[in-house]
Amino acid sequence: xxxxxxxxxxxxxxxxxxxxxxxxxxxxxxxxxxxxxxxxxxxxxxxxxxxxxxxxxxxxxxxxxxxxxxxxxxxxxxxxxxxxxxxxxxxxxxxxxxxxxxxxxxxxxxxxxxxxxxxxxxxxxxxxxxxxxxxxxxxxxxxxxxxxxxxxxxxxxxxxxxxxxxxxxxxxxxxxxxxxxxxxxxxxxxxxxxxxxxxxxxxxxxxxxxxxxxxxxxxxxxxxxxxxxxxxxxxxxxxxxxxxxxxxxxxxxxxxxxxxxxxxxxxxxxxxxxxxxxxxxxxxxxxxxxxxxxxxxxxxxxxxxxxxxx
Amino acid sequence: xxxxxxxxxxxxxxxxxxxxxxxxxxxxxxxxxxxxxxxxxxxxxxxxxxxxxxxxxxxxxxxxxxxxxxxxxxxxxxxxxxxxxxxxxxxxxxxxxxxxxxxxxxxxxxxxxxxxxxxxxxxxxxxxxxxxxxxxxxxxxxxxxxxxxxxxxxxxxxxxxxxxxxxxxxxxxxxxxxxxxxxxxxxxxxxxxxxxxxxxxxxxxxxxxxxxxxxxxxxxxxxxxxxxxxxxxxxxxxxxxxxxxxxxxxxxxxxxxxxxxxxxxxxxxxxxxxxxxxxxxxxxxxxxxxxxxxxxxxxxxxxxxxxxxx
Numbered sequence: 001x002x003x004x005x006x007x008x009x010x011x012x013x014x015x016x017x018x019x020x021x022x023x024x025x026x027x028x029x030x031x032x033x034x035x036x037x038x039x040x041x042x043x044x045x046x047x048x049x050x051x052x053x054x055x056x057x058x059x060x061x062x063x064x065x066x067x068x069x070x071x072x073x074x075x076x077x078x079x080x081x082x083x084x085x086x087x088x089x090x091x092x093x094x095x096x097x098x099x100x101x102x103x104x105x106x107x108x109x110x111x112x113x114x115x116x117x118x119x120x121x122x123x124x125x126x127x128x129x130x131x132x133x134x135x136x137x138x139x140x141x142x143x144x145x146x147x148x149x150x151x152x153x154x155x156x157x158x159x160x161x162x163x164x165x166x167x168x169x170x171x172x173x174x175x176x177x178x179x180x181x182x183x184x185x186x187x188x189x190x191x192x193x194x195x196x197x198x199x200x201x202x203x204x205x206x207x208x209x210x211x212x213x214x215x216x217x218x219x220x221x222x223x224x225x226x227x228x229x230x231x232x233x234x235x236x237x238x239x240x241x242x243x244x245x246x247x248x249x250x251x252x253x254x255x256x257x258x259x260x261x262x263x264x265x266x267x268x269x270x271x272x273x274x275x276x277x278x279x280x281x282x283x284x285x286x287x288x289x290x291x292x293x294x295x296x297x298x299x300x301x302x303x304x305x306x307x308x309x310x
Numbered sequence: 311x312x313x314x315x316x317x318x319x320x321x322x323x324x325x326x327x328x329x330x331x332x333x334x335x336x337x338x339x340x341x342x343x344x345x346x347x348x349x350x351x352x353x354x355x356x357x358x359x360x361x362x363x364x365x366x367x368x369x370x371x372x373x374x375x376x377x378x379x380x381x382x383x384x385x386x387x388x389x390x391x392x393x394x395x396x397x398x399x400x401x402x403x404x405x406x407x408x409x410x411x412x413x414x415x416x417x418x419x420x421x422x423x424x425x426x427x428x429x430x431x432x433x434x435x436x437x438x439x440x441x442x443x444x445x446x447x448x449x450x451x452x453x454x455x456x457x458x459x460x461x462x463x464x465x466x467x468x469x470x471x472x473x474x475x476x477x478x479x480x481x482x483x484x485x486x487x488x489x490x491x492x493x494x495x496x497x498x499x500x501x502x503x504x505x506x507x508x509x510x511x512x513x514x515x516x517x518x519x520x521x522x523x524x525x526x527x528x529x530x531x532x533x534x535x536x537x538x539x540x541x542x543x544x545x546x547x548x549x550x551x552x553x554x555x556x557x558x559x560x561x562x563x564x565x566x567x568x569x570x571x572x573x574x575x576x577x578x579x580x581x582x583x584x585x586x587x588x589x590x591x592x593x594x595x596x597x598x599x600x601x602x603x604x605x606x607x608x609x610x611x612x613x614x615x616x617x618x619x620x
Contacts, residue, residue: 161561251475287468
């Protein structure tokens with residue numbers, strides 16, 4: 001009888017770890033440091049060690065562990081291999097093979113954004129659904145697609161790379177990915193700051209945003225104060241994101257679209273600006289697709305990782 | 311031992327039928343009329359009758375038939391039900407339930423464009439791959455997504471509705487779907503005629519297109535003759551389609567993109583105009599996604615339908 005599983009979320013600074021029941025109850029949650037030196041050669045051995053320690057500490061029989069799910073910041077192919085993960089200083093790593101050898105447990109690996117999307121489907125903003133698109137609005141824009149409870153990893157590991165959809169021909173400075181005019185350049189926290197600076201420069205109108213450092217949070221706070229310039233920024237942001245999600249919905253047609261990441265802390269007011277353009281541009285059959293805010297925050301990764309092995 | 315299966319493609323005028331071996335060899339191919347009168351009440355009984363006749367005629371043991379796959383022009387949900395199929399004059403029809411009852415054989419049903427995409431993956435332009443996006447450029451623009459050999463039907467039956475992605479804010483006359491600025495309005499046969507008329511009206515330059523009825527075929531024939539106006543049209547067409555496919559690839563990340571439908575008879579020159587913008591706008595990881603022309607023509611539907619039950 002399998003009773004337990006581990007969900008591991010490897011970030012550039014820390015590795016988040018969770019011990020779960022197979023029903024999805026969190027029994028323990030902890031972090032270890034991500035040792036990226038020496039091409040990140042210690043990362044998987046450190047993960048194996050902390051799991052083996054936890055199994056001892058909790059007096060868990062190894063046979064009762066269903067396996068280890070692990071999310072990493074990089075493309076993961078169907079065999080559980082990573083060609084390259086810049087933030088971990090990794091070149092090619094066979095995550096599944098290496099971690100199975102180190103722990104003697106079954107392992108499944110996925111891209112961190114895709115794994116977080118699976119977590120939100122399982123126990124977060126998408127709970128109760130079986131297909132979703134998740135968009136994570138942080139420093140960048142990440143995303144994941146889940147269809148019939150399975151991650152769409154993509155044949156080149158690019159599944160769900162929503163942030164790098166081309167949305168604006170007029171942008172001529174490059175995105176981190178090298179292209180110009182990506183969704184990430186107008187809908188991430190830094191993208192919102194870009195839009196705000198453009199708006200402030202285009203008008204002499206007074207604005208709460210003139211007297212402070214312009215951040216995405218400051219923009220949404222000003223929107224809540226009915227600041228006209230901030231509202232104009234929110235409308236442009238919502239138009240870019242809503243229109244792009246309408247195209248995605250026309251292709252993948254999920255039950256629900258979940259929006260998470262730091263920017264989503266603005267709350268439901270953010271959804272208000274996105275759903276209008278979405279419903280304007282979406283194909284009629286999917287016009288009423290549900291929207292929800294993510295609820296698991298930084299824990300989405302460990303939940304989704306655990307779900308992969310259940 | 312299952313040896314045979316049937317692939318059925320229901321159109322507004324005729325029902326295409328195929329008898330296949332489970333390896334995908336076509337043993338027989340025929341058509342019957344689609345009787346749309348009386349709300350299409352005869353369509354499924356007619357299909358059942360022609361299948362039962364074929365089983366008798368070929369002396370096939372019913373136990374050796376794996377099942378019947380059927381594609382219809384309308385949204386099909388996961389239970390094999392159609393809420394409404396305008397071209398068949400259907401309201402709600404439980405295809406799977408009704409056809410199983412009428413034939414005593416297992417049935418699977420899908421949307422015709424999605425089923426055709428599966429056919430091209432199995433035995434056509436996408437053979438040898440396990441994931442593809444197919445775009446069908448005809449009077450309209452249809453599409454289908456296959457991931458891991460499974461149709462992405464979508465939670466509202468809108469999976470793969472590529473033709474209704476919003477691509478152009480400047481178009482203010484409505485698409486057949488009711489929205490404005492859909493891909494179908496610029497990349498279908500009629501969309502190419504729209505672009506050609508706009509191009510001809512915008513310049514006094516001589517063009518082969520001035521002396522004849524402007525059709526999509528005439529445009530591509532003129533492109534092959536290096537007609538400057540026609541080339542301008544092909545470039546706009548390629549930019550709309552290539553850019554949109556780049557967004558889709560960033561989300562679904564297929565191994566191959568297959569282009570079919572009447573417009574694709576222009577041949578590889580059409581791909582040349584699409585792949586340039588695609589590779590410019592696609593996310594780096596999927597920039598080298600393969601392109602291919604569809605090869606099964608009007609038979610894609612019966613192949614894909616048969617594949618559903620294998």
